[in-house]
Amino acid sequence: MSEKKKVKINGFVFTDEAEAEQAKKEAHGIHYVEERADMHHPETVLEIYNKMVKQELFETAVGFTYLKELQEYLIQNPSINNSDILPISVTxxxxxxxxxxxxxxxxxxxxxxxxxxxxxxxxxxxxxxxxxxxxxxxxxxxxxxxxxxxxxxPTIINYENKLIDKYAAWEQELDEREAALKEREQTVEEP
Known part of the structure:
Protein backbone atom coordinates (compact mmCIF):
# COMPACT_ATOMS: atom_id res chain seq x y z
CA MET A 1 0.00 0.00 0.00
CA SER A 2 1.50 3.33 -1.04
CA GLU A 3 1.73 6.27 1.36
CA LYS A 4 -0.25 9.37 0.41
CA LYS A 5 1.60 12.57 -0.39
CA LYS A 6 1.32 15.13 2.41
CA VAL A 7 1.08 18.86 1.69
CA LYS A 8 1.55 21.43 4.47
CA ILE A 9 -0.33 24.73 4.19
CA ASN A 10 -0.55 27.34 6.98
CA GLY A 11 0.29 24.75 9.64
CA PHE A 12 -2.16 22.11 8.38
CA VAL A 13 -1.20 18.86 6.63
CA PHE A 14 -3.40 17.69 3.76
CA THR A 15 -3.25 14.23 2.20
CA ASP A 16 -6.00 14.87 -0.37
CA GLU A 17 -4.64 16.80 -3.38
CA ALA A 18 -7.96 18.49 -4.16
CA GLU A 19 -8.36 19.66 -0.57
CA ALA A 20 -4.73 20.86 -0.50
CA GLU A 21 -5.31 22.86 -3.70
CA GLN A 22 -8.47 24.38 -2.18
CA ALA A 23 -6.51 25.26 0.98
CA LYS A 24 -3.87 27.03 -1.15
CA LYS A 25 -6.59 29.07 -2.87
CA GLU A 26 -8.11 29.97 0.48
CA ALA A 27 -4.73 31.01 1.90
CA HIS A 28 -4.16 33.21 -1.16
CA GLY A 29 -7.65 34.75 -0.75
CA ILE A 30 -7.01 35.48 2.92
CA HIS A 31 -3.72 37.16 2.04
CA TYR A 32 -5.50 39.21 -0.66
CA VAL A 33 -8.20 40.40 1.77
CA GLU A 34 -5.71 41.36 4.46
CA GLU A 35 -3.58 43.34 2.00
CA ARG A 36 -6.45 45.34 0.55
CA ALA A 37 -8.96 45.78 3.39
CA ASP A 38 -8.55 48.09 6.36
CA MET A 39 -8.61 45.46 9.11
CA HIS A 40 -8.05 48.06 11.87
CA HIS A 41 -11.70 49.16 11.86
CA PRO A 42 -14.06 46.68 13.55
CA GLU A 43 -17.00 47.71 11.35
CA THR A 44 -15.02 46.87 8.21
CA VAL A 45 -13.91 43.55 9.72
CA LEU A 46 -17.55 42.74 10.61
CA GLU A 47 -18.73 43.54 7.08
CA ILE A 48 -16.00 41.42 5.47
CA TYR A 49 -16.51 38.57 7.95
CA ASN A 50 -20.28 38.43 7.46
CA LYS A 51 -19.92 38.46 3.66
CA MET A 52 -17.42 35.61 3.74
CA VAL A 53 -19.72 33.58 6.01
CA LYS A 54 -22.80 34.27 3.85
CA GLN A 55 -20.97 33.35 0.65
CA GLU A 56 -19.49 30.21 2.27
CA LEU A 57 -16.12 30.95 0.70
CA PHE A 58 -14.12 28.53 2.82
CA GLU A 59 -14.14 24.72 2.82
CA THR A 60 -10.86 23.78 4.53
CA ALA A 61 -9.32 24.18 7.96
CA VAL A 62 -7.24 27.10 6.66
CA GLY A 63 -10.32 29.17 5.84
CA PHE A 64 -12.31 28.11 8.89
CA THR A 65 -9.41 29.01 11.18
CA TYR A 66 -9.22 32.48 9.64
CA LEU A 67 -12.99 32.97 10.05
CA LYS A 68 -12.74 31.86 13.70
CA GLU A 69 -9.92 34.37 14.33
CA LEU A 70 -12.04 37.17 12.85
CA GLN A 71 -15.04 36.02 14.86
CA GLU A 72 -13.04 36.04 18.12
CA TYR A 73 -11.71 39.54 17.32
CA LEU A 74 -15.25 40.80 16.72
CA ILE A 75 -16.65 39.16 19.87
CA GLN A 76 -13.93 40.75 22.00
CA ASN A 77 -14.51 44.20 20.47
CA PRO A 78 -16.96 46.22 22.60
CA SER A 79 -18.05 48.42 19.68
CA ILE A 80 -19.53 45.42 17.83
CA ASN A 81 -22.90 43.98 18.81
CA ASN A 82 -22.43 40.20 19.14
CA SER A 83 -25.84 39.55 17.58
CA ASP A 84 -24.52 41.08 14.32
CA ILE A 85 -21.78 38.41 14.09
CA LEU A 86 -22.97 35.49 11.96
CA PRO A 87 -22.13 31.93 13.07
CA ILE A 88 -19.74 29.93 10.89
CA SER A 89 -21.40 27.18 8.88
CA VAL A 90 -19.00 24.23 8.67
CA THR A 91 -19.11 21.69 5.87
CA PRO A 154 -19.71 44.13 -2.95
CA THR A 155 -17.98 40.79 -2.97
CA ILE A 156 -14.45 39.93 -1.95
CA ILE A 157 -13.43 40.52 -5.57
CA ASN A 158 -14.92 44.00 -6.10
CA TYR A 159 -14.65 45.20 -2.51
CA GLU A 160 -11.50 47.20 -3.31
CA ASN A 161 -13.26 49.05 -6.13
CA LYS A 162 -16.23 49.88 -3.85
CA LEU A 163 -13.86 51.33 -1.25
CA ILE A 164 -11.97 53.36 -3.87
CA ASP A 165 -15.25 54.74 -5.24
CA LYS A 166 -16.37 55.67 -1.74
CA TYR A 167 -13.13 57.50 -0.97
CA ALA A 168 -13.19 59.23 -4.36
CA ALA A 169 -16.69 60.55 -3.63
CA TRP A 170 -15.51 61.89 -0.28
CA GLU A 171 -12.52 63.55 -1.91
CA GLN A 172 -14.72 65.19 -4.54
CA GLU A 173 -17.09 66.46 -1.85
CA LEU A 174 -14.16 67.92 0.13
CA ASP A 175 -12.78 69.62 -3.02
CA GLU A 176 -16.18 71.20 -3.70
CA ARG A 177 -16.43 72.47 -0.12
CA GLU A 178 -12.90 73.84 -0.30
CA ALA A 179 -13.66 75.68 -3.54
CA ALA A 180 -16.85 77.15 -2.03
CA LEU A 181 -14.92 78.24 1.05
CA LYS A 182 -12.21 79.94 -1.06
CA GLU A 183 -14.90 81.71 -3.07
CA ARG A 184 -16.50 83.02 0.15
CA GLU A 185 -13.11 84.22 1.43
CA GLN A 186 -12.47 86.13 -1.81
CA THR A 187 -15.86 87.84 -1.68
CA VAL A 188 -15.26 88.81 1.97
CA GLU A 189 -11.78 90.24 1.19
CA GLU A 190 -12.90 92.30 -1.87
CA PRO A 191 -14.90 95.13 -0.16
Missing part, protein backbone atom coordinates in the same frame (compact mmCIF):
# COMPACT_ATOMS: atom_id res chain seq x y z
CA UNK A 92 -16.43 19.23 4.87
CA UNK A 93 -16.69 18.27 1.17
CA UNK A 94 -13.86 15.70 1.23
CA UNK A 95 -15.47 13.82 4.11
CA UNK A 96 -18.88 14.04 2.44
CA UNK A 97 -17.45 12.68 -0.83
CA UNK A 98 -15.77 9.84 1.08
CA UNK A 99 -19.10 8.94 2.68
CA UNK A 100 -20.81 9.04 -0.72
CA UNK A 101 -18.17 6.66 -2.10
CA UNK A 102 -18.70 4.27 0.81
CA UNK A 103 -22.45 4.41 0.26
CA UNK A 104 -22.00 3.68 -3.45
CA UNK A 105 -19.68 0.75 -2.67
CA UNK A 106 -22.07 -0.74 -0.12
CA UNK A 107 -24.99 -0.27 -2.54
CA UNK A 108 -23.03 -2.08 -5.28
CA UNK A 109 -22.24 -4.97 -2.92
CA UNK A 110 -25.90 -5.36 -1.96
CA UNK A 111 -26.97 -5.19 -5.61
CA UNK A 112 -24.50 -7.92 -6.63
CA UNK A 113 -25.98 -10.26 -4.03
CA UNK A 114 -29.52 -9.96 -5.45
CA UNK A 115 -30.90 -11.96 -8.34
CA UNK A 116 -30.45 -10.74 -11.92
CA UNK A 117 -34.01 -9.43 -12.14
CA UNK A 118 -33.59 -7.41 -8.95
CA UNK A 119 -30.27 -5.97 -10.23
CA UNK A 120 -32.09 -4.11 -12.97
CA UNK A 121 -34.48 -2.56 -10.43
CA UNK A 122 -31.57 -1.60 -8.14
CA UNK A 123 -29.65 0.10 -10.92
CA UNK A 124 -32.77 1.91 -12.08
CA UNK A 125 -33.35 3.25 -8.55
CA UNK A 126 -29.75 4.37 -8.29
CA UNK A 127 -30.02 6.03 -11.67
CA UNK A 128 -33.19 7.85 -10.61
CA UNK A 129 -31.64 8.99 -7.34
CA UNK A 130 -28.49 10.16 -9.08
CA UNK A 131 -30.52 11.95 -11.73
CA UNK A 132 -32.65 13.61 -9.07
CA UNK A 133 -29.58 14.78 -7.12
CA UNK A 134 -27.92 15.98 -10.34
CA UNK A 135 -30.97 18.05 -11.26
CA UNK A 136 -31.10 19.59 -7.78
CA UNK A 137 -27.38 20.42 -7.92
CA UNK A 138 -27.71 21.91 -11.42
CA UNK A 139 -30.64 24.08 -10.34
CA UNK A 140 -28.67 25.17 -7.26
CA UNK A 141 -25.63 26.15 -9.34
CA UNK A 142 -27.79 28.08 -11.81
CA UNK A 143 -29.52 29.80 -8.89
CA UNK A 144 -26.17 30.78 -7.38
CA UNK A 145 -25.04 32.29 -10.69
CA UNK A 146 -28.28 34.25 -10.97
CA UNK A 147 -28.00 35.56 -7.42
CA UNK A 148 -24.33 36.44 -7.90
CA UNK A 149 -24.95 38.26 -11.18
CA UNK A 150 -27.95 40.26 -9.91
CA UNK A 151 -26.52 41.15 -6.52
CA UNK A 152 -25.31 44.73 -6.07
CA UNK A 153 -23.52 44.09 -2.79
Missing amino acids: HPVLEESLRKKLRISAKNRASEKKASKKTDGYRKKYEITLFISVILAVSVIGMFIVASTSDS
Whole structure:
Protein backbone atom coordinates (compact mmCIF):
# COMPACT_ATOMS: atom_id res chain seq x y z
CA MET A 1 0.00 0.00 0.00
CA SER A 2 1.50 3.33 -1.04
CA GLU A 3 1.73 6.27 1.36
CA LYS A 4 -0.25 9.37 0.41
CA LYS A 5 1.60 12.57 -0.39
CA LYS A 6 1.32 15.13 2.41
CA VAL A 7 1.08 18.86 1.69
CA LYS A 8 1.55 21.43 4.47
CA ILE A 9 -0.33 24.73 4.19
CA ASN A 10 -0.55 27.34 6.98
CA GLY A 11 0.29 24.75 9.64
CA PHE A 12 -2.16 22.11 8.38
CA VAL A 13 -1.20 18.86 6.63
CA PHE A 14 -3.40 17.69 3.76
CA THR A 15 -3.25 14.23 2.20
CA ASP A 16 -6.00 14.87 -0.37
CA GLU A 17 -4.64 16.80 -3.38
CA ALA A 18 -7.96 18.49 -4.16
CA GLU A 19 -8.36 19.66 -0.57
CA ALA A 20 -4.73 20.86 -0.50
CA GLU A 21 -5.31 22.86 -3.70
CA GLN A 22 -8.47 24.38 -2.18
CA ALA A 23 -6.51 25.26 0.98
CA LYS A 24 -3.87 27.03 -1.15
CA LYS A 25 -6.59 29.07 -2.87
CA GLU A 26 -8.11 29.97 0.48
CA ALA A 27 -4.73 31.01 1.90
CA HIS A 28 -4.16 33.21 -1.16
CA GLY A 29 -7.65 34.75 -0.75
CA ILE A 30 -7.01 35.48 2.92
CA HIS A 31 -3.72 37.16 2.04
CA TYR A 32 -5.50 39.21 -0.66
CA VAL A 33 -8.20 40.40 1.77
CA GLU A 34 -5.71 41.36 4.46
CA GLU A 35 -3.58 43.34 2.00
CA ARG A 36 -6.45 45.34 0.55
CA ALA A 37 -8.96 45.78 3.39
CA ASP A 38 -8.55 48.09 6.36
CA MET A 39 -8.61 45.46 9.11
CA HIS A 40 -8.05 48.06 11.87
CA HIS A 41 -11.70 49.16 11.86
CA PRO A 42 -14.06 46.68 13.55
CA GLU A 43 -17.00 47.71 11.35
CA THR A 44 -15.02 46.87 8.21
CA VAL A 45 -13.91 43.55 9.72
CA LEU A 46 -17.55 42.74 10.61
CA GLU A 47 -18.73 43.54 7.08
CA ILE A 48 -16.00 41.42 5.47
CA TYR A 49 -16.51 38.57 7.95
CA ASN A 50 -20.28 38.43 7.46
CA LYS A 51 -19.92 38.46 3.66
CA MET A 52 -17.42 35.61 3.74
CA VAL A 53 -19.72 33.58 6.01
CA LYS A 54 -22.80 34.27 3.85
CA GLN A 55 -20.97 33.35 0.65
CA GLU A 56 -19.49 30.21 2.27
CA LEU A 57 -16.12 30.95 0.70
CA PHE A 58 -14.12 28.53 2.82
CA GLU A 59 -14.14 24.72 2.82
CA THR A 60 -10.86 23.78 4.53
CA ALA A 61 -9.32 24.18 7.96
CA VAL A 62 -7.24 27.10 6.66
CA GLY A 63 -10.32 29.17 5.84
CA PHE A 64 -12.31 28.11 8.89
CA THR A 65 -9.41 29.01 11.18
CA TYR A 66 -9.22 32.48 9.64
CA LEU A 67 -12.99 32.97 10.05
CA LYS A 68 -12.74 31.86 13.70
CA GLU A 69 -9.92 34.37 14.33
CA LEU A 70 -12.04 37.17 12.85
CA GLN A 71 -15.04 36.02 14.86
CA GLU A 72 -13.04 36.04 18.12
CA TYR A 73 -11.71 39.54 17.32
CA LEU A 74 -15.25 40.80 16.72
CA ILE A 75 -16.65 39.16 19.87
CA GLN A 76 -13.93 40.75 22.00
CA ASN A 77 -14.51 44.20 20.47
CA PRO A 78 -16.96 46.22 22.60
CA SER A 79 -18.05 48.42 19.68
CA ILE A 80 -19.53 45.42 17.83
CA ASN A 81 -22.90 43.98 18.81
CA ASN A 82 -22.43 40.20 19.14
CA SER A 83 -25.84 39.55 17.58
CA ASP A 84 -24.52 41.08 14.32
CA ILE A 85 -21.78 38.41 14.09
CA LEU A 86 -22.97 35.49 11.96
CA PRO A 87 -22.13 31.93 13.07
CA ILE A 88 -19.74 29.93 10.89
CA SER A 89 -21.40 27.18 8.88
CA VAL A 90 -19.00 24.23 8.67
CA THR A 91 -19.11 21.69 5.87
CA HIS A 92 -16.43 19.23 4.87
CA PRO A 93 -16.69 18.27 1.17
CA VAL A 94 -13.86 15.70 1.23
CA LEU A 95 -15.47 13.82 4.11
CA GLU A 96 -18.88 14.04 2.44
CA GLU A 97 -17.45 12.68 -0.83
CA SER A 98 -15.77 9.84 1.08
CA LEU A 99 -19.10 8.94 2.68
CA ARG A 100 -20.81 9.04 -0.72
CA LYS A 101 -18.17 6.66 -2.10
CA LYS A 102 -18.70 4.27 0.81
CA LEU A 103 -22.45 4.41 0.26
CA ARG A 104 -22.00 3.68 -3.45
CA ILE A 105 -19.68 0.75 -2.67
CA SER A 106 -22.07 -0.74 -0.12
CA ALA A 107 -24.99 -0.27 -2.54
CA LYS A 108 -23.03 -2.08 -5.28
CA ASN A 109 -22.24 -4.97 -2.92
CA ARG A 110 -25.90 -5.36 -1.96
CA ALA A 111 -26.97 -5.19 -5.61
CA SER A 112 -24.50 -7.92 -6.63
CA GLU A 113 -25.98 -10.26 -4.03
CA LYS A 114 -29.52 -9.96 -5.45
CA LYS A 115 -30.90 -11.96 -8.34
CA ALA A 116 -30.45 -10.74 -11.92
CA SER A 117 -34.01 -9.43 -12.14
CA LYS A 118 -33.59 -7.41 -8.95
CA LYS A 119 -30.27 -5.97 -10.23
CA THR A 120 -32.09 -4.11 -12.97
CA ASP A 121 -34.48 -2.56 -10.43
CA GLY A 122 -31.57 -1.60 -8.14
CA TYR A 123 -29.65 0.10 -10.92
CA ARG A 124 -32.77 1.91 -12.08
CA LYS A 125 -33.35 3.25 -8.55
CA LYS A 126 -29.75 4.37 -8.29
CA TYR A 127 -30.02 6.03 -11.67
CA GLU A 128 -33.19 7.85 -10.61
CA ILE A 129 -31.64 8.99 -7.34
CA THR A 130 -28.49 10.16 -9.08
CA LEU A 131 -30.52 11.95 -11.73
CA PHE A 132 -32.65 13.61 -9.07
CA ILE A 133 -29.58 14.78 -7.12
CA SER A 134 -27.92 15.98 -10.34
CA VAL A 135 -30.97 18.05 -11.26
CA ILE A 136 -31.10 19.59 -7.78
CA LEU A 137 -27.38 20.42 -7.92
CA ALA A 138 -27.71 21.91 -11.42
CA VAL A 139 -30.64 24.08 -10.34
CA SER A 140 -28.67 25.17 -7.26
CA VAL A 141 -25.63 26.15 -9.34
CA ILE A 142 -27.79 28.08 -11.81
CA GLY A 143 -29.52 29.80 -8.89
CA MET A 144 -26.17 30.78 -7.38
CA PHE A 145 -25.04 32.29 -10.69
CA ILE A 146 -28.28 34.25 -10.97
CA VAL A 147 -28.00 35.56 -7.42
CA ALA A 148 -24.33 36.44 -7.90
CA SER A 149 -24.95 38.26 -11.18
CA THR A 150 -27.95 40.26 -9.91
CA SER A 151 -26.52 41.15 -6.52
CA ASP A 152 -25.31 44.73 -6.07
CA SER A 153 -23.52 44.09 -2.79
CA PRO A 154 -19.71 44.13 -2.95
CA THR A 155 -17.98 40.79 -2.97
CA ILE A 156 -14.45 39.93 -1.95
CA ILE A 157 -13.43 40.52 -5.57
CA ASN A 158 -14.92 44.00 -6.10
CA TYR A 159 -14.65 45.20 -2.51
CA GLU A 160 -11.50 47.20 -3.31
CA ASN A 161 -13.26 49.05 -6.13
CA LYS A 162 -16.23 49.88 -3.85
CA LEU A 163 -13.86 51.33 -1.25
CA ILE A 164 -11.97 53.36 -3.87
CA ASP A 165 -15.25 54.74 -5.24
CA LYS A 166 -16.37 55.67 -1.74
CA TYR A 167 -13.13 57.50 -0.97
CA ALA A 168 -13.19 59.23 -4.36
CA ALA A 169 -16.69 60.55 -3.63
CA TRP A 170 -15.51 61.89 -0.28
CA GLU A 171 -12.52 63.55 -1.91
CA GLN A 172 -14.72 65.19 -4.54
CA GLU A 173 -17.09 66.46 -1.85
CA LEU A 174 -14.16 67.92 0.13
CA ASP A 175 -12.78 69.62 -3.02
CA GLU A 176 -16.18 71.20 -3.70
CA ARG A 177 -16.43 72.47 -0.12
CA GLU A 178 -12.90 73.84 -0.30
CA ALA A 179 -13.66 75.68 -3.54
CA ALA A 180 -16.85 77.15 -2.03
CA LEU A 181 -14.92 78.24 1.05
CA LYS A 182 -12.21 79.94 -1.06
CA GLU A 183 -14.90 81.71 -3.07
CA ARG A 184 -16.50 83.02 0.15
CA GLU A 185 -13.11 84.22 1.43
CA GLN A 186 -12.47 86.13 -1.81
CA THR A 187 -15.86 87.84 -1.68
CA VAL A 188 -15.26 88.81 1.97
CA GLU A 189 -11.78 90.24 1.19
CA GLU A 190 -12.90 92.30 -1.87
CA PRO A 191 -14.90 95.13 -0.16
